Amino acid sequence: MVTAGIDIGHESVAVVLLHDTGPLGHATFVIAGEVGAVARCAFEQTLDRLGIERASIQRIFATGIGRENVALADGHRTPMLSHARGAHWWFPGTRTVIDVGAEGTRVMRCDAAGNLTDFALNDKCAAGSGVFLESVAEMLDVPLAEMGGLSLSGSRSVVLTSTCAVFAESEIVAEIHRGAARADILWGVHEALVAKIVATGRRVGIEPDLVLTGGVARNVGVVQALREQLRMDVAVPEHPEIAGALGAALLAREPAGAA
Amino acid sequence: MTPEQILEQCRDLVGQPLGAVAERWKAERPGGRVVAAYPVWTPAELVHAAGMLPLSLLGGGTSVELTHADARFQSFVCSIAKSTLELGFQDIVKGIDGFVFSNICDVARNLGSIYQRNFPGVFVEYLHLPQNSTSPGVTAYAASELRRLAAGFETAFGLTLTEAALTKAIEIYNVVRARVRALYAFRIAEPQKLSTTELYVALRATTLVPPEQAIAWLDALLDGLPRRDARPRDRLRVVIEGAFCEQPPLGLLEVLEEAGCYVVEDDLLLGWRWFTSDVPTDGDPFERLGAAYVNQSVPSSTRHEGREHRSAGLIEKVRRASATAVIFMPAKFCEPALFDYVLMKQGLERAGIPHMIVEFEEKMWTFERTRNEIETFVESMLFD
Numbered sequence: 001m002v003t004a005g006i007d008i009g010h011e012s013v014a015v016v017l018l019h020d021t022g023p024l025g026h027a028t029f030v031i032a033g034e035v036g037a038v039a040r041c042a043f044e045q046t047l048d049r050l051g052i053e054r055a056s057i058q059r060i061f062a063t064g065i066g067r068e069n070v071a072l073a074d075g076h077r078t079p080m081l082s083h084a085r086g087a088h089w090w091f092p093g094t095r096t097v098i099d100v101g102a103e104g105t106r107v108m109r110c111d112a113a114g115n116l117t118d119f120a121l122n123d124k125c126a127a128g129s130g131v132f133l134e135s136v137a138e139m140l141d142v143p144l145a146e147m148g149g150l151s152l153s154g155s156r157s158v159v160l161t162s163t164c165a166v167f168a169e170s171e172i173v174a175e176i177h178r179g180a181a182r183a184d185i186l187w188g189v190h191e192a193l194v195a196k197i198v199a200t201g202r203r204v205g206i207e208p209d210l211v212l213t214g215g216v217a218r219n220v221g222v223v224q225a226l227r228e229q230l231r232m233d234v235a236v237p238e239h240p241e242i243a244g245a246l247g248a249a250l251l252a253r254e255p256a257g258a259a
Numbered sequence: 260m261t262p263e264q265i266l267e268q269c270r271d272l273v274g275q276p277l278g279a280v281a282e283r284w285k286a287e288r289p290g291g292r293v294v295a296a297y298p299v300w301t302p303a304e305l306v307h308a309a310g311m312l313p314l315s316l317l318g319g320g321t322s323v324e325l326t327h328a329d330a331r332f333q334s335f336v337c338s339i340a341k342s343t344l345e346l347g348f349q350d351i352v353k354g355i356d357g358f359v360f361s362n363i364c365d366v367a368r369n370l371g372s373i374y375q376r377n378f379p380g381v382f383v384e385y386l387h388l389p390q391n392s393t394s395p396g397v398t399a400y401a402a403s404e405l406r407r408l409a410a411g412f413e414t415a416f417g418l419t420l421t422e423a424a425l426t427k428a429i430e431i432y433n434v435v436r437a438r439v440r441a442l443y444a445f446r447i448a449e450p451q452k453l454s455t456t457e458l459y460v461a462l463r464a465t466t467l468v469p470p471e472q473a474i475a476w477l478d479a480l481l482d483g484l485p486r487r488d489a490r491p492r493d494r495l496r497v498v499i500e501g502a503f504c505e506q507p508p509l510g511l512l513e514v515l516e517e518a519g520c521y522v523v524e525d526d527l528l529l530g531w532r533w534f535t536s537d538v539p540t541d542g543d544p545f546e547r548l549g550a551a552y553v554n555q556s557v558p559s560s561t562r563h564e565g566r567e568h569r570s571a572g573l574i575e576k577v578r579r580a581s582a583t584a585v586i587f588m589p590a591k592f593c594e595p596a597l598f599d600y601v602l603m604k605q606g607l608e609r610a611g612i613p614h615m616i617v618e619f620e621e622k623m624w625t626f627e628r629t630r631n632e633i634e635t636f637v638e639s640m641l642f643d
Contacts, residue, residue, distance in 0.1 A: 065627075078635040081642065116639040121632060251642070 004057050005248030006039050008064035010102040014242045015046040018249035025050040026242045035066035061252035063244050080108050080119045082247030087211040088114030090237045095207040100216035102130040107201040120203040130216045136189050140182050151221035154187030194225040211235045213243035262483040269464030282354040284312050294357040298504040299561045300530035301359045308428035309412045309420040315466035318342040337592040338621045339505035340366045357382035363561035382415040390563045401549030425544040431470045433537040438477035447580045450521035451489040456512045466531050495637045496582045499525035505590035507619045514626040519637035524580040560595035570606020587616040
């Protein structure tokens with residue numbers, strides 16, 4: 001059986017095609033336009049790239065924001081359930097999944113079978129999400145992809161006390177004026193972001209094995225700060241940004257997966 | 260009338276300013292008085308027995324901008340207290356002659372005094388309901404408080420409230436409550452035929468009309484709803500707990516069902532269906548009503564019970580409604596609901612009943628985050 005999962009994020013859409021033996025392939029696209037059209041376009045381009053016929057896909061599930069608007073999907077599931085399933089497929093010992101996307105942080109607890117047992121979302125606040133990092137990258141004129149690595153060389157002398165993204169930006173400006181090194185500021189930013197994530201996670205408890213998913217998982221500074229604050233190993237999948245789409249594809253092949 | 264026509268009427272009434280509802284009733288009854296009752300329980304029987312119209316006073320909902328109340332309350336005070344005060348400043352309750360508050364929480368205790376100070380032209384009474392259900396003198400005390408309230412009405416409005424009239428009022432409100440209980444039982448049996456929004460709107464409308472009108476609507480609903488054509492769906496049966504004072508926006512109730520739940524029990528408008536069975540009508544009606552408050556009240560976070568664990572009533576409600584889970588829905592900053600949440604959560608966990616919490620404010624207008632949380636909660640149980 002071949003299934004597909006489509007994950008509509010705030011800034012990108014991910015598509016995973018899944019065979020019984022594992023993923024056949026995946027792709028991610030930057031979002032531009034109406035959700036249904038974007039999903040269709042991303043799905044068709046993924047099929048083209050992988051050379052797979054539409055007719056061979058037996059079931060498509062959508063997840064993420066606007067999942068109900070993906071007309072080509074046979075059903076949809078919430079991002080929390082999808083990320084838990086995806087992370088558990090990669091790491092079967094997973095008990096906690098932290099997904100940090102562009103505009104939100106989600107913490108999921110799951111059991112040995114990958115069933116979701118509890119979850120928490122960040123409050124209406126940008127301080128624990130990817131857009132915060134994007135705005136900092138812009139402020140410091142550092143490419144987003146290089147933020148993590150650069151922060152690891154920081155001296156850890158900058159501490160951001162604010163839990164609000166807007167106020168944190170003010171603190172960053174003050175640090176720039178003070179002459180703090182970019183690497184030091186970046187480490188402070190990652191520490192502050194992770195503190196927010198950890199606070200969300202402690203509402204449901206964070207137990208090993210812990211898996212970090214979502215685009216922010218590619219930031220090695222965030223991963224390191226998380227390891228240090230939790231004193232726990234953090235597993236990161238090779239393609240953390242497709243965890244939701246993979247989970248949706250997995251859910252699409254489950255017997256109880258009615259639309 | 261069909262259920263749809265009644266529900267349309269109810270929806271229209273619920274959307275009207277409270278003062279306009281009062282003025283319209285008074286226009287047909289020259290010299291008539293209207294008394295508004297702040298949650299949770301106020302003895303509407305006393306108001307009715309005095310020939311007045313009791314109305315529920317439930318804050319400003321989504322329709323009132325706070326331009327005065329924020330200057331008089333701290334930022335950590337619940338929305339219903341602020342918007343109820345705002346109703347007074349904006350003349351939205353103009354036409355209402357009296358207001359009754361009670362000791363449900365510290366905020367409500369002070370709201371009564373703040374009303375008195377800011378609006379000296381209206382009658383404001385504060386009811387000290389008993390908080391010790393096990394004291395030997397509790398029933399007599401409750402009755403004496405009811406007598407004091409009745410005397411306040413008599414003095415303020417120059418009317419007479421007789422025991423015979425109170426007995427009749429208890430009888431008619433017994434009928435209203437029995438009909439409401441029947442409607443709730445119907446929803447437990449066939450939730451697909453009566454949405455929570457519909458039940459809520461109908462129930463709220465009955466708190467804005469005389470009991471005779473309420474009975475007519477409820478009878479027609481009980482007659483017509485079973486004939487609705489609706490197939491049961493694969494949804495999670497849930498109990499809502501915590502929204503007994505500040506009322507959630509209708510959009511939030513709709514989201515609950517859209518996200519895959521059948522709400523089969525709730526504590527919305529709890530004070531208007533306060534007694535678990537009919538209040539006896541023999542003997543002294545003040546004594547009977549006071550005794551009913553002590554011994555026949557539904558479990559509530561605003562009434563200290565002391566005779567059973569706080570979670571017992573909730574667990575019983577879950578089982579009686581054949582529910583699978585509980586959604587705690589406290590208003591932001593609602594101390595009674597949030598204090599009890601811990602006790603009830605622990606009780607549910609001991610009983611193996613899944614639960615989640617969704618805080619709300621009456622002016623909440625975006626529900627996507629809540630929808631996501633509830634859908635995930637539903638999925639985590641349906642697709643394990």
